[in-house]
Amino acid sequence: MPEFFKFPKSLKKTNFHYCPGCHHSIVHRLLCEVIDELNIQEKSVGIASIGCSCFLYFYIDVDILEAPHGRACAAATGVKRARPELVVFTYQGDGDFAAIGFNESFHSALRGEKITAIMINNTVYGMTGGQLSPTTLPGQKTTTTPEGRDPNLYGYPPKIAEIFAGLEGVAFSGRFAVNTPKRVLETKKALKKAFLAQINNLGFGYIEILSACPINWKLDPVSANKAVDKLTKVFPLGTFKDEVEKFLSGDKS
Amino acid sequence: MKTKKILAKGIEAIALGALEAGCKCYFGYPITPQNEIPELMARELPKRGGVFLQAESELAAINMVLGACATGIRAMTSSSSPGISLMCEAFSYIAALELPAVVVNVMRGGPGLGGIEASQGDYFQAVKGSGHGDFHFMVLAPYNAQEAYEFTAKAFEFAEKYRNPVMILSDAILGQMKEPLVLKKLRIKKYNKNNWALTGAKNRPSRFIRSLFLSSQELKGKNLKLAKKYKKMEKDIIYESLVNDEDKVIVVAFGSIARIAKDACLNLRKKGYPVGFFRPITLFPFPVKPIQELIKNAKNSLKFVVPELNCGQMVEDVKLAVNGKASVIPLPYPPSVIPFPEELEKEIKKCLSSLSSRKA
Numbered sequence: 001m002p003e004f005f006k007f008p009k010s011l012k013k014t015n016f017h018y019c020p021g022c023h024h025s026i027v028h029r030l031l032c033e034v035i036d037e038l039n040i041q042e043k044s045v046g047i048a049s050i051g052c053s054c055f056l057y058f059y060i061d062v063d064i065l066e067a068p069h070g071r072a073c074a075a076a077t078g079v080k081r082a083r084p085e086l087v088v089f090t091y092q093g094d095g096d097f098a099a100i101g102f103n104e105s106f107h108s109a110l111r112g113e114k115i116t117a118i119m120i121n122n123t124v125y126g127m128t129g130g131q132l133s134p135t136t137l138p139g140q141k142t143t144t145t146p147e148g149r150d151p152n153l154y155g156y157p158p159k160i161a162e163i164f165a166g167l168e169g170v171a172f173s174g175r176f177a178v179n180t181p182k183r184v185l186e187t188k189k190a191l192k193k194a195f196l197a198q199i200n201n202l203g204f205g206y207i208e209i210l211s212a213c214p215i216n217w218k219l220d221p222v223s224a225n226k227a228v229d230k231l232t233k234v235f236p237l238g239t240f241k242d243e244v245e246k247f248l249s250g251d252k253s
Numbered sequence: 254m255k256t257k258k259i260l261a262k263g264i265e266a267i268a269l270g271a272l273e274a275g276c277k278c279y280f281g282y283p284i285t286p287q288n289e290i291p292e293l294m295a296r297e298l299p300k301r302g303g304v305f306l307q308a309e310s311e312l313a314a315i316n317m318v319l320g321a322c323a324t325g326i327r328a329m330t331s332s333s334s335p336g337i338s339l340m341c342e343a344f345s346y347i348a349a350l351e352l353p354a355v356v357v358n359v360m361r362g363g364p365g366l367g368g369i370e371a372s373q374g375d376y377f378q379a380v381k382g383s384g385h386g387d388f389h390f391m392v393l394a395p396y397n398a399q400e401a402y403e404f405t406a407k408a409f410e411f412a413e414k415y416r417n418p419v420m421i422l423s424d425a426i427l428g429q430m431k432e433p434l435v436l437k438k439l440r441i442k443k444y445n446k447n448n449w450a451l452t453g454a455k456n457r458p459s460r461f462i463r464s465l466f467l468s469s470q471e472l473k474g475k476n477l478k479l480a481k482k483y484k485k486m487e488k489d490i491i492y493e494s495l496v497n498d499e500d501k502v503i504v505v506a507f508g509s510i511a512r513i514a515k516d517a518c519l520n521l522r523k524k525g526y527p528v529g530f531f532r533p534i535t536l537f538p539f540p541v542k543p544i545q546e547l548i549k550n551a552k553n554s555l556k557f558v559v560p561e562l563n564c565g566q567m568v569e570d571v572k573l574a575v576n577g578k579a580s581v582i583p584l585p586y587p588p589s590v591i592p593f594p595e596e597l598e599k600e601i602k603k604c605l606s607s608l609s610s611r612k613a
Contacts, residue, residue, distance in 0.1 A: 041454065041459075042453050042454055042455040042456075043453040043455065044453060044454075045324070045451050045452075045453065047320070048461075048463070054465055057461035057463060061454070061459045062453075062454055062459050063451040063452070063453055063454050063459050063460055063461065064451075064459070064461040064462075064463075065319075065320065065323045065350075065451055065461070065462050066350070066461070066462065066463040066464060066465060067316060067319070067320075067346075068316065068319075068342055068343055068346045071312065071313070071316035071319075071343070074308070074312070074313040074314075074316035074317050074319075074320070075316045075317070075319050075320035075323075076320060077306070077313075077317050077320060078278070078280065078316065078317035078318060078319060078320025078321035078322075078323075078324075078328070079320040079321065079323060079324055079451070080320075081278060081304045081306060081317070081321065082277065082278050082304065082320070082321035082324045082326040082328065083324045083326070083452065086324070086452070086453055103309060103310060103312070103313070104309070104312070104313050104316070107308075107309035107313065
């Protein structure tokens with residue numbers, strides 16, 4: 001009988017510590033499926049960051065290094081430059097990637113580092129209790145913006161996937177979500193491309209994944225899952241740059 | 254490598270020492286007075302199959318070092334005081350992750366932007382306060398180009414031996430002064446890294462290197478493990494001692510001012526004064542026992558005189574080592590006021606003849 005569904009080889013058989021309805025666990029699984037399908041488990045090094053996903057090493061069965069808050073892309077640069085034969089990825093939240101670590105993220109992309117950056121955008125600082133993040137929506141209530149994010153005080157959320165798409169060093173950039181089965185499949189396809197960008201030496205691979213944070217959004221898991229749709233109005237889904245497809249289809253320009 | 258004598262700046266000697274030790278990756282960000290290190294590395298490393306990368310900041314540079322060291326490759330960075338301050342966050346992580354990084358601080362005047370004159374104002378930062386939490390660098394303080402070459406190479410060995418960051422503490426005088434340097438083959442031991450380095454989980458289970466320990470027992474264990482390691486480092490304490498049992502005053506100095514102090518001490522000795530000279534080379538671990546031995550062997554009650562290019566920092570460690578068994582007199586020279594040997598001689602003679610200390 002053909003096998004349609006199995007436990008990914010590079011996913012450790014450990015219970016997730018994530019809250020009910022959190023999307024980290026879905027992305028973890030997709031990441032492991034991609035690692036398995038690309039057959040890179042033995043040559044991958046992941047960089048765990050600071051936030052809910054800092055325990056990445058308890059779940060993903062590859063070599064993993066824990067970087068200081070925001071410095072994942074710099075640490076990944078060090079790993080990749082020291083051993084270019086490795087496949088190196090970071091797994092970061094919106095605060096880690098786009099606030100404290102924006103400079104490291106941006107310059108790694110500018111240099112076209114052959115690494116893959118996965119940014120989980122849930123619009124809040126999840127682990128510390130739901131404070132304002134750069135990607136918090138205008139009007140969104142957080143514990144540090146109790147009246148809602150006021151753009152006069154805090155400006156507007158950055159559209160990292162679109163910004164990175166404009167950089168020469170970036171080979172793949174896109175924003176995806178995992179709140180419907182169709183979107184899960186699309187995310188996996190894009191995630192694979194974000195890895196193929198470095199495997200084929202094309203440049204920096206960036207993928208942003210809109211993710212639910214039911215606890216800090218103060219919603220039940222089902223409502224939080226639906227609320228991701230609202231995020232897509234500010235953060236449109238899609239691929240904004242794809243040199244990988246061009247490369248694979250033989251376009252040498 | 255054939256032995257040859259060249260004329261080199263202290264910081265060039267540092268870079269050459271790193272190359273001699275087989276340093277493969279250099280990450281850094283420009284700051285005066287240490288730019289010749291990245292410039293030399295940018296020329297030399299790619300030729301030797303290594304990696305040079307100028308980062309967007311000191312924050313990024315030291316985290317690149319963190320990443321490279323985690324793969325078991327010999328990697329380093331260098332900077333000067335304000336840049337070193339920016340790296341302090343990562344120093345703490347590197348110590349916690351137990352990675353063998355080598356960091357060079359060519360000290361300039363501070364605080365703040367300070368100035369680019371020589372200073373030893375980062376002594377406290379180097380030996381005690383280079384980041385949050387209970388950790389230490391191993392700190393080596395060369396005092397000429399030859400030592401800069403040899404100790405920088407040795408730093409890579411110590412870093413691997415203890416799996417701990419090692420700092421070379423130099424300064425603007427030592428760094429910018431040109432002097433003879435004998436380039437020779439150095440025996441730098443390599444340690445096995447296959448049991449911890451992240452190189453991809455091929456033919457072995459995957460592994461991770463982390464510094465987060467939410468279990469209080471685990472975190473306590475981690476801290477005690479580090480403390481034990483620092484104790485073990487005492488076996489590798491290095492110092493220079495020119496002391497006779499009859500001496501009444503011992504001058505304790507490190508780095509650039511130690512050269513001036515040594516001149517002053519030797520001059521006074523020639524004139525018959527009972528003056529000794531002691532130079533800590535490892536600033537952490539501090540040569541506590543050798544200092545206590547000096548007191549034990551002394552035929553007279555001793556005075557320790559501590560000239561420094563700061564307002565008095567190492568003098569505190571000398572006091573801790575002496576532990577009340579001798580008097581300790583600070584001779585502070587804040588940045589940009591470098592004394593001549595004659596001036597130091599005068600101060601040392603004052604200490605010999607009176608019980609009181611110089612008013613700082």
